[in-house]
Amino acid sequence: MIAFIPLFPLLGFVINASLGRVLPKTISGGLASLVMLASFAVSLAVVWRVASLAPAQRVVEQTLYTWIASGDFLLDLTLRVDPLASVMILVVTGIGSLIHIYSTAYMHDEVDSEYARYFSYLNLFAAFMLVLVLGANFLVLFIGWEGVGLCSYLLIGFWFQKTSASDAGKKAFVVNRIGDYAFILGTLLLFVRFGTLDFQRIASATAPLGAESMFGTLSVATLLLFIGATGKSAQIPLYVWLPDAMEGPTPVSALIHAATMVTAGVYMIGRNAVLFSHAPETMVVVAVIGASTALMAGTIGLVQNDIKRVLAYSTVSQLGYMFLAMGVGAFGAGIFHLYTHAFFKACLFLGSGAVIHALHGEQDIRNMGGLKAGLPITYWTFLIGSLAIAGVPGLAGFFSKDEILFETFAHGHQILWVMGILTSLLTATYMFRLVFLTFHGQRRHDAPAPQHPEEEQPAAHLSHQPAQAGSHLPSAGSHRHDAGSHLHDAPAAMAVALVVLALGSVLAGYAGIPRALGGHNALGAWLAPSFSARSVTTLADRAVGEVGEPEAGEAGGAGVELSLMVVSSIIATSGIGLAAFIWLKRRELADKAASTFPGVYRLLLNKYYVDEVYDATIVQPIRIVSQEGLWRGIDVHVIDGAVNGTASIVEGGSTLLRRLQSGSVRTYAGSLFIGVVLILGYYLWR
Amino acid sequence: MIPLGHYLIVSAILFAIGTAGVFLRRNLITILLSIEIMLNAVNLSFVAFGRAQGTVDGQIITFFVMTVAAAEAAVGLAIVIGLFRHRESLNPDAFTSLKW
């Protein structure tokens, strides 16, 4: 039965891929959403079954067949549902279904065949993602890992006629590949060390070992796995693909680059919690990178002018939080934030999609404003999502983010805690900058003409362009007649998704109310068995597996947690207040700040020039070596030279040799004669 | 009694003469004649060896060699006739079409 969870979306892919061209839109879209809902139903049933088991044995497995049987090495295609996987499959199928339903309305302008192609890719992605989270060993996980990378490429470059879109797709794939290379190396190292790739077996083999004090096998392997995770989950140094990935359709950004695919790295670390907790050096690296990425992305997001790009950097930042949690050992907190983030980030992305849809392709927030009255559903859901992500108490984001910050502080990483708090402030500020600029005030058309060299090229303007030419290309000054006259709010399918997700953004957090506030952290307790080895329970394991519980004797327990909660609430509200002050009341302050520190402004606007640095140090050298050295030098001269040279030699040799064919019989006879004499002489000599 | 070696030496000399003729002469007919000389030299040595061994096999081989030589001479001369009609010359160097 577990196999049906990825099988339904796979079936949807097959049907849409093969028959999509002849199917009408309602059928292809409806079918795609239906299989997702079916998968969600099966997931619920499976999770119900898992929940009915005792906490220590909450595992349901299904082995499909033996994949590799080579000597002593056995690898089965096994799907395993334990508490961690159950959270993931519910998130993927649940939020995935909502996004499928949303897409049926959002992509409605496409041609039938393109529409079906979109849904086939979306279903394929869901199938692969489910394989990823259900895999019981590294290899099955890797199938899903690669598969979602492929689907990400296909979907980012969905409008492949547009150069920027196909470039973005390629960039995503290549950068992911770099991470995957490290991932494979890590997997191989683990195989060498443990002789198996099954997660549970590795966990039970690692559990009795002490934590590594030096940089040993475990640390190297987990570090390599983490590098793979930075590629997939957009952390430093491999995050550069995610902002460009906004070239894809907005539901794709919501599903893949907010809720599911980018969380694969976090999931992978959570899946290998025992392994990672035995490699303290790697954990430090994870935490530091997580916190740094969060802070850096937050600063960049503060000045971006494209609505989707702000959300993209926000995603990178929140993923940084998740990795921070994983890095300090709070695996449950990381997964909790993954789960709540899926809700409000999807809600925000879909809301931005509704805005773009209503404005016929406009994405620059400097051309927006005053949409609150015209798009009520969109506005309110977007607002709820923003409140959640800012960490306002009572909403989902507050509980999860707060838990992460508390765990960081409790484990003694004060500097990281400070970074986290600063990021929290930035998050609140830029999110509400986005809200105020997009929905409040008067409709503006401030964006300068696209050919401004200093500005980041708003290529994302064209992302809503369907395959035909002559669509809704906005340019400064052509939209003045648009203000409010025919704004239509989200159609029914889109509105449903938005509302459900907004509700989730409010309520999802209540699954993990910490003890300090009187709840019993149900989610943490649910997840705990996934983070410890099944067979052996030592004190070390239990300390790792326990999440969300204040460590008595370490940091004063509930009191510290409450006070930290207060601090973060104050930070969140002050961020919102700051944003309101600047962008609601005195907009010129923002411009003055930008002109007072032009260097800093440009640095942030151009994303710290990281892309340019990569291009100069890595891409161009490789290109030059390949083109000049390998191609012109070796391929043309050496290889072609050898092949052509052989031919020339043969030609020259035969030109020489054919002069023997003089046509004169006497010459032939003469040579025979000479040959006879010589051979006879030789034999007589011997 | 004449030793076997004497016969063989005669045969060798005849063979060498025949070979020289094939190589040096520029008349097709003479070349064919030189080939006949070579064949006869071989015949002689066969008969001599056969006699030395006391069997009749040497003569049998000679019989066959003669037959084949006759057939070859007939066909060869027919070809010479054909060539002569074509080029009005019996010089082998006149027929050099089969070259590079």
Place this chain on the structure above:
Amino acid sequence: MSETILFYLLAGVAVVASALVIGQRNPMYSIMLLIASFGALSGLYIQLDAPFVAMAQVIVYAGAIMVLFLFVVMLLNAPQEDGAEWDRAHPLRRPGIGRFGALLAGLLIVQLVWALTRVNDVGGAIGARGDAAAISSVRAVGRVLFTDYVFAFEATSILILVAMVGAVLLAAREGSR
């Protein structure tokens, strides 16, 4: 004693005649000289107690093959070989080749003699074994030919047939059939 003289005589005639054959300008003379050489060889065969072969040599070789050559030469009415003029026209001919060929021939003789001297018991006199009567008669030849070598015999007959047909076809005047 007389045998030895006879041998040297016949051998000398054969060798000299053959040497002259390859030296003649006129192919007619070459053919005549070759007939003489064959006659001498025939005598040598008789000395070797091979009367059948001797007769076959005279009948077949001297009588048939050489006559055929004669016919062809007279039929073609070939011009005499004119070496010098041809040499000037054709770049591949050089006078050195003639000398080179003679040298090679001499070399060949030396080699063959050398080879022969290393063979055992060539010093032994032929005919020391006194079974001349057993091997020399035509009956003896015929017996072996038609029993042990009958296949080769029949094959040779087919060969002659083929040669005959081939000669007729090749020599036929085009368009006259």
